[in-house]
Amino acid sequence: MKLIVSKKDMEYFLNHFYEIAEYDSQGNKYYFVFEDTIRQGKWTLMNYEAESKWTLHGKGLNYCDDGEKELVLEELKKFLYKNRKFINNELRKNSKLLVSS
Numbered sequence: 001m002k003l004i005v006s007k008k009d010m011e012y013f014l015n016h017f018y019e020i021a022e023y024d025s026q027g028n029k030y031y032f033v034f035e036d037t038i039r040q041g042k043w044t045l046m047n048y049e050a051e052s053k054w055t056l057h058g059k060g061l062n063y064c065d066d067g068e069k070e071l072v073l074e075e076l077k078k079f080l081y082k083n084r085k086f087i088n089n090e091l092r093k094n095s096k097l098l099v100s101s
Contacts, residue, residue: 001091004084010077013087017047020091029055035086039063043083 001020002012021030031046041060046068047053054076055068071079080087 003088003091004080007077007081010080010084013080014076018049020094021047032087032090034083034090036060037086043086 001016002009004010004013017032018030021032023030027046028050029046029048031044033042033044035041036043036058039058039060039062041058041063044057044059046055046057048055054071054073056071056079057068058065
């Protein structure tokens with residue numbers, strides 16, 4: 001997996017999401033968790049492969065989003081780019097996932 005530096009790298013991240021994400025067989029979805037520093041918690045980005053649907057959920061010590069928020073592709077890309085630092089931090093934690101540019 002490549003770090004997200006440019007908008008082109010976001011496409012790579014989305015196209016290779018299944019290689020880095022965990023799989024939830026009960027929910028039939030892939031998910032990737034990373035830090036939400038604004039609200040002091042975690043974001044969970046999810047993809048329902050069968051439905052081609054992307055969702056997002058936030059949870060922390062003092063908050064929990066009501067449910068998953070579905071994102072259209074442009075919203076998803078903006079969110080990823082805005083949070084690339086924290087996504088990259090998670091990718092670095094598992095450095096075997098990283099590939100050279």
